Amino acid sequence: xxxxxxxxxxxxxxxxxxxxxxxxxxxxxxxxxxxxxxxxxxxxxxxxxxxxxxxxxxxxxxxxxxxxxxxxxxxxxxxxxxxxxxxxxxxxxxxxxxxxxxxxxxxxxxxxxxxxxxxxxxxxxxxxxxxxxxxxxxxxxxxxxxxxxxxxxxxxxxxxxxxxxxxxxxxxxxxxxxxxxxxxxxxxxxxxxxxxxxxxxxxxxxxxxxxxxxxxxxxxxxxxxxxxxxxxxxxxxxxxxxxxxxxxxxxx
Amino acid sequence: xxxxxxxxxxxxxxxxxxxxxxxxxxxxxxxxxxxxxxxxxxxxxxxxxxxxxxxxxxxxxxxxxxxxxxxxxxxxxxxxxxxxxxxxxxxxxxxxxxxxxxxxxxxxxxxxxxxxxxxxxxxxxxxxxxxxxxxxxxxxxxxxxxxxxxxxxxxxxxxxxxxxxxxxxxxxxxxxxxxxxxxxxxxxxxxxxxxxxxxxxxxxxxxxxxxxxxxxxxxxxxxxxxxxxxxxxxxxxxxxxxxxxxxxxxxxxxxxxxxxxxxxxxxxxxxxxxxxxxxxxxxxxxxxxxxxxxxxxxxxxxxxxxxxxxxxxxxxxxxxxxxxxxxxxxxxxxxxxxxxxxxxxxxxxxxxxxxxxxxxxxxxxxxxxxxxxxxxxxxxxxxxxxxx
Numbered sequence: 001x002x003x004x005x006x007x008x009x010x011x012x013x014x015x016x017x018x019x020x021x022x023x024x025x026x027x028x029x030x031x032x033x034x035x036x037x038x039x040x041x042x043x044x045x046x047x048x049x050x051x052x053x054x055x056x057x058x059x060x061x062x063x064x065x066x067x068x069x070x071x072x073x074x075x076x077x078x079x080x081x082x083x084x085x086x087x088x089x090x091x092x093x094x095x096x097x098x099x100x101x102x103x104x105x106x107x108x109x110x111x112x113x114x115x116x117x118x119x120x121x122x123x124x125x126x127x128x129x130x131x132x133x134x135x136x137x138x139x140x141x142x143x144x145x146x147x148x149x150x151x152x153x154x155x156x157x158x159x160x161x162x163x164x165x166x167x168x169x170x171x172x173x174x175x176x177x178x179x180x181x182x183x184x185x186x187x188x189x190x191x192x193x194x195x196x197x198x199x200x201x202x203x204x205x206x207x208x209x210x211x212x213x214x215x216x217x218x219x220x221x222x223x224x225x226x227x228x229x230x231x232x233x234x235x236x237x238x239x240x241x242x243x244x245x246x247x248x249x250x251x252x
Numbered sequence: 253x254x255x256x257x258x259x260x261x262x263x264x265x266x267x268x269x270x271x272x273x274x275x276x277x278x279x280x281x282x283x284x285x286x287x288x289x290x291x292x293x294x295x296x297x298x299x300x301x302x303x304x305x306x307x308x309x310x311x312x313x314x315x316x317x318x319x320x321x322x323x324x325x326x327x328x329x330x331x332x333x334x335x336x337x338x339x340x341x342x343x344x345x346x347x348x349x350x351x352x353x354x355x356x357x358x359x360x361x362x363x364x365x366x367x368x369x370x371x372x373x374x375x376x377x378x379x380x381x382x383x384x385x386x387x388x389x390x391x392x393x394x395x396x397x398x399x400x401x402x403x404x405x406x407x408x409x410x411x412x413x414x415x416x417x418x419x420x421x422x423x424x425x426x427x428x429x430x431x432x433x434x435x436x437x438x439x440x441x442x443x444x445x446x447x448x449x450x451x452x453x454x455x456x457x458x459x460x461x462x463x464x465x466x467x468x469x470x471x472x473x474x475x476x477x478x479x480x481x482x483x484x485x486x487x488x489x490x491x492x493x494x495x496x497x498x499x500x501x502x503x504x505x506x507x508x509x510x511x512x513x514x515x516x517x518x519x520x521x522x523x524x525x526x527x528x529x530x531x532x533x534x535x536x537x538x539x540x541x542x543x544x545x546x547x548x549x550x551x552x553x554x555x556x557x558x559x560x561x562x563x564x565x566x567x568x569x570x571x572x573x574x575x576x577x578x579x580x581x582x583x584x585x586x587x588x589x590x591x592x593x594x595x596x597x598x599x600x601x602x603x604x605x606x607x608x609x610x611x612x613x614x615x616x617x618x619x620x621x622x623x624x625x626x627x628x629x630x631x632x633x634x635x636x637x638x639x640x
Contacts, residue, residue: 086546
């Protein structure tokens with residue numbers, strides 16, 4: 001049996017709030033295979049985003065181990081983690097988080113500025129990423145000149161510009177209408193299938209979760225359910241997603 | 253280098269604010285350049301000394317308003333190392349009215365000896381002969397003539413106050429000095445002596461042309477020692493020291509100007525720091541996203557400091573260039589005032605420009621440090637959380 005792409009062991013994350021200690025994740029164990037499309041669901045405060053941040057190396061665990069792509073990231077220093085993120089992780093946010101003063105091209109180029117690639121190679125990479133998301137014709141547009149769906153597609157292009165193996169998405173459809181949300185989900189599926197990206201997606205939306213291969217349901221910092229697609233299907237399906245989301249109120 | 257476009261785009265994000273911040277640096281920097289240049293001009297050696305003029309001024313030790321016996325002038329003239337001596341006598345009075353705009357320096361002198369001490373004065377219109385032959389004639393500096401549009405042959409009426417007499421003078425010649433300080437009106441003291449016989453035998457100041465630098469250094473002590481125990485003790489100083497004495501009448505001007513300069517620097521530092529803090533606060537999430545993408549703390553620090561530095565440098569450059577452009581016309585205006593002798597040696601000093609530019613650069617760095625450190629050390633998760 002091959003080594004999982006993401007391996008999490010006894011993960012604990014606690015925050016100190018004045019005199020109180022708030023434990024968000026308590027001894028979590030999780031393994032995600034390479035090429036898997038995983039949806040993280042759970043009520044607000046269940047620890048989904050915290051887990052995502054820990055997997056992506058933008059937060060540090062209180063204890064426990066996190067291995068991503070064969071690299072133990074829990075013990076890495078600040079600079080090492082930054083370098084690791086720039087090469088291995090693509091981020092997709094609910095509110096796109098594009099830099100408003102940069103064009104679509106320049107936004108996608110941002111992570112490439114941290115590489116040693118010369119200008120011509122960077123340009124090629126950006127054009128490739130924008131062509132994958134179908135926005136080559138909008139590369140000179142500023143975020144304010146794009147629709148929400150287009151902004152999110154630019155954000156996805158930025159996430160894949162350095163060709164990372166892992167994509168983490170925090171509510172990628174949370175701020176989109178149904179049509180744009182569907183386009184983003186199709187795009188994520190394509191990145192997973194055609195480009196073998198491992199995707200970890202936090203979502204409240206059963207429609208989005210239903211497209212994942214696997215659905216992990218967190219509650220109060222512990223893994224409550226771990227549902228995988230069955231019967232030869234790729235996706236966990238709407239029924240499982242709705243069942244997983246039952247019992248918690250989605251964020252507005 | 254590859255991050256420069258990002259820095260510039262961030263600077264242009266709020267154009268009005270950036271423009272106002274730059275303006276808040278430009279204007280104080282102009283003042284710093286002006287004050288620094290003025291201080292430097294005060295400190296620079298008299299241009300006469302550098303050209304071998306070595307002029308000294310003897311006055312009453314107590315005050316400029318106390319007179320000296322005219323006999324002192326003759327005694328001084330006999331001293332070794334004195335090439336020539338003359339006397340200057342303040343007339344005061346008013347021209348047109350008593351407003352500050354119409355105040356200029358008016359001295360009664362003895363024309364022959366005056367021209368010996370000021371043999372560097374160039375007559376550019378009229379003639380010395382005409383001035384010497386007309387008891388009511390006046391020798392006027394070109395700057396002063398230009399201010400009032402006077403020309404040779406024009407009549408100038410001065411209403412007296414210390415000497416209650418209305419002088420009716422005719423301009424007989426225009427002079428200019430190599431220093432450019434040419435904003436004084438000189439007329440023959442015989443005019444005063446005839447109207448006020450009691451003033452005969454008195455002088456306000458004695459001006460000396462020393463033979464050389466050694467004489468110029470020796471003579472002040474020698475002259476002051478000579479009259480130390482007389483009823484009219486003297487104070488002898490170089491022409492430059494004498495002129496700077498007028499500035500010191502206002503108090504410790506150098507300390508005052510330096511203090512004002514320091515306050516100005518501190519104020520622009522606060523303004524720039526506030527602007528940079530606002531700019532960084534508005535972009536907490538954006539900075540967190542950049543760090544998520546792999547921008548390290550030093551890179552974020554560099555980006556924020558870079559913005560602050562570029563804004564300050566641009567403001568500094570603009571301030572310095574504006575001063576360089578404005579200095580000649582500013583000097584022209586000052587040369588028309590009684591301050592002309594003080595500002596005559598004023599010019600654009602590269603050291604002052606460099607200092608002003610360094611102040612701007614320093615302000616840029618210091619103003620950016622706090623927001624830059626805060627932005628780069630804030631937890632990414634906290635920064636991202638501000639989205640929701």
